[in-house]
Amino acid sequence: MGRFSRRLRRLAPPPRVVDWAILAVVASAVATGLLAWTGWLPPALLVDLHGIVGVTLAGLLLFKFARVARRVLDRGGWDRATPVSVLLGVVAVAALVSGAFWGLGGNVPLGPWTTLSAHVGLGLLVVPILLLHLRSRMRLPTRTDASRRSALRLGGLLVAGTIAWRLSEAAASLGGATIADTGSKPTGDLYDTETEGGSFPVTSWVADDPDPIDRSDWTLTVAGLEGEGVELTYGDLLAAAGDERRATLDCTSGWYTVQEWQGLRVGDLLDGAGVDASADGADTDARWVRFVSVTGYRWSLPIDEARDALLSTAIDGSRLAHGHGGPARLVAPGRRGFQWVKWVERVELRREPDPAQWLVTLISGFD
């Protein structure tokens, strides 16, 4: 161990170069991870970048740990900031290990959470602890740090990280792991579930958990830009529904499932209610459609995408169960599961998207 750590120290770029490279790599890992996971940008390229910076971070942390091992192991050398640094080390390593374990096909579920959920949680936890660490330990690089040699060593580390990432992907597919670009796995690989009329788990974003809805009481409001519109009963919706879509529900907790969804195309719903003049070629201000749940949870889609989405009342011919969003949920192909609003009670045209919808994803369902 002593010899390995001495060798690592000899190979390492100067301390401040390693530290600032760690900062850059952690920032990229958090950004690419969040953008891919929330579906903000198409995940295919981001997931590769995320993997490469993750493996590179592991290499940088090896350099760093070899450098600081002595001062951490010697309790006499601790000051007030050292416990935070040690905690940061533990959380960062746990985030890396859980990410690699998931990527290589592993999963140890903790209640409703998969190892991917644990990885996302640990990765986000790194941010505040790292900020605390920087408060006491940040040093600016000096001129001598920025040498050609440092740049070559960092470049070498990035190339090694890319190769290691490619190899790990090959190992994962040899091991039979079937991971989507979003990082999700097929439900059957993770759960053995036959739940409420759909062979996939019932999950809700954060805390949304309304009482089951009585279909004879439920109504769907379809509203135009000025609030004008119509109210449909469940019977009206069923009578109009005649569409079917094969679409993948891809949940941010790390699973996906392909299902046949039946319901009513949103474009037909809007036309039937007579609220979307743009369908007849008229120039209107309507650019977005917002879907609102009985819980207040909501999401908005650009109007063309929304018109093509489905308001689903059934899966595989069976009535949509309460847990899956019955009486009606949004099926928005290509979007992440948390955007497929459940228990929809209002569909309305808007001039703008709803900026508060991101906040609502975090607080909806909490009293």
Ligand code: HEM
């Ligand atoms: C995930 C990221 C990081 C981890 C896990 C980590 C971990 C540690 C640990 C365990 C120590 C030794 C205990 C101590 O002296 O407090 C340490 C020290 C230190 N860290 Fe970090 N650190 C990280 C990021 C950074 C960053 C981004 C910077 C600066 C840009 C930085 C600057 C320092 C400095 C200056 C020290 C003092 C020890 C020395 O220079 O040898 N660290 N870090």
